[in-house]
Amino acid sequence: MATTFEVNKTISEINERIKKGKAVVVNAEEMVEIVRSKGKVEAAKEIDVVTTGTFSPMCSSGMFFNIGQVPPLIKTSEVWLNNVPCYAGLAAVDSYIGVTEPSDDDPLNKVHPGRFAYGGGHVIEDLIAGKTVRLKAKAYGTDCYPRREIEKDVSLKDLKDVSILNPRNCYQNYNAAVNMTSRTVYTYMGPLKPNQRNVNFATAGQLSPLFNDPYLKTIGMGTRIFLAGAKGYVIGAGTQHVKTPQRNERGIPLTPSGTLMLKSSNVTEMDSRYFRGLSFPGYGCTASIGVGIPIPILNEDMAWYTGVSDEDIQMPVKDYGYDYPNGVGNILAHVTMKELKSGSISLNGKDIPTVPLTSHSISLEIADKLKDWIQKGEFLLTEPVEEIESD
Structure with missing residues (x-):
């Protein structure tokens, strides 16, 4: 009824x-x-x-981003923002950074495993705040994507496409x-x-x-x-x-x-x-x-x-x-x-x-x-x- x-x-x-x-x-x-x-x-x-x-x-949150292409082209296989690893198993220059991913070089990681002071959430906060972060990417190289590495400073406006996508909030x-x-x-x-x-x-x-x-x-x-x-x-x-x-x-x-x-x-x-x-x-x-x-x-x-x-x-x-x-x-x-x-x-x-x-x-x-x-x-x-x- x-x-x-x-x-x-x-x-x-x-x-x-x-x-x-x-x-x-x-x-x-x-x-x-x-x-x-x-x-x-x-x-x-x-x-x-x-x-x-x-x-x-x-915790189940993060950001998709595309770094854009500059010749010679690259198909990234490993990507970092401020030394925080990002997932790169997408299209050529698409990646995803999760807020719980820790920095590779965080000193607390070496001294106290599991006690990370800087991670993906901090990277996203820095980008939203207008700060620059260090982008580093590596690739294995192909005929259509010959470039093997790239490293530069980027801000939010330098990234071609950015979208916050949170799987569980x-x-x-x-x-x-x-x-x-x-x-x-x-x-x-x-x-x-x-x-x-x-x-x-x-x-x-x-x-x-x-x-x-x-x-x-x-x-x-x-x-x-x-x-x-x-x-x-x-x-x-x-x-x-x-x-x-x-x-x-x-x-x-x-x-x-x-x-x-x-x-x-x-x-x-x-x-x-x-x-x-x-x-x-x-x-x-x-x-x-x-x-x-x-x-x-x-x-x-x-x-x-x-x-x-x-x-x-x-x-x-x-x-x-x-x-x-x-x-x-x-x-x-x-x-x-x-x-x-x-x-x-x-x-x-x-x-x-x-x-x-x-x-x-x-x-x-x-x-x-x-x-x-x-x-x-x-x-x-x-x-x-x-x-x-x-x-």
């Missing part, structure tokens, strides 16, 4: 309101209070768009990490002290895009988004996407679940404030990336979903001292995002300090910047051309 809504809008209608400067746009934190005070039906009547934001480590929920062993462990969730002396977590909570549309009703292939300070697009489900997770009564997944694959529109418009190379001691390098997704309020269901609060979001706590060496493990507990943001949680009768890996202030800044773009008519919403599977 089809659901009957008291409020029904279309994205086209909302876009017309945006063009006329009449759209009512709020960020996801503002929507929490609106839904609480007015209810979902009145909120759906009043609000047209809710903007979300997150600025968090997103915006995890819909994720583990809060603790260490139950007697030694410090170094993980992609940051260093974890022994005997459960800290809990690290990574999400923007009630600002996070996929918590505000838990069933991906408005997000799909072709959805226009904020990506690192410029416009970008969702191009489908990300890797490791889970479409049928266990959920709570609000539809919020209780374990790591939905993910998105993202692509840039124009890298030259990006802002390095929203793309930062990172290095986690004892683990390696990655990058924090800013993503904002507008949620159109088409009906009262969407108003209800975007009214989600930190109290509604339950995150699983897992022991990374045991789980990640072994690849298995049980959930120790579920704690709310509100508890994690309070500064400590109680686990096994012990109060444990919590450490966020996601910047709440920059996540909110992203949601507000996207809100401003929409209010000024600089950003229109798009209809997904294909759904992303979710239960």
Whole structure:
């Protein structure tokens, strides 16, 4: 049976309101209070768009680039940017650099294997910031591509084609990490002290895009988004996407679940404030990336979903001292995002300090910047051309 809504809008209608400067746009934190005070039906009547934001480590990210050709031509087989290896098994001068790839000559690599200070995420940040990096390439040489090597300084404007393409971003929920062993462990969730002396977590909570549309009703292939300070697009489900997770009564997944694959529109418009190379001691390098997704309020269901609060979001706590060496493990507990943001949680009768890996202030800044773009008519919403599977 089809659901009957008291409020029904279309994205086209909302876009017309945006063009006329009449759209009512709020960020996801503002929507929490609106839904609480007015209810979902009145909120759906009043609000047209809710903007979300997150600025968090997103390891499955990187950049395609083409270095262009100068005679004699070259078919690159090995490529480096600032001594960070890139994947060159593509066309003649196409390559991909991943944010977790470490520099070949990083001194920490030689002294402390696994403790990289500079990697692919830093290279991309430098390029977005307008800096030059050192390009080096080697080739085996063929009749049609005789050149065997090239080395020069390049900036973003020197590269023929550049596109950020991130295979897995915006995890819909994720583990809060603790260490139950007697030694410090170094993980992609940051260093974890022994005997459960800290809990690290990574999400923007009630600002996070996929918590505000838990069933991906408005997000799909072709959805226009904020990506690192410029416009970008969702191009489908990300890797490791889970479409049928266990959920709570609000539809919020209780374990790591939905993910998105993202692509840039124009890298030259990006802002390095929203793309930062990172290095986690004892683990390696990655990058924090800013993503904002507008949620159109088409009906009262969407108003209800975007009214989600930190109290509604339950995150699983897992022991990374045991789980990640072994690849298995049980959930120790579920704690709310509100508890994690309070500064400590109680686990096994012990109060444990919590450490966020996601910047709440920059996540909110992203949601507000996207809100401003929409209010000024600089950003229109798009209809997904294909759904992303979710239960």
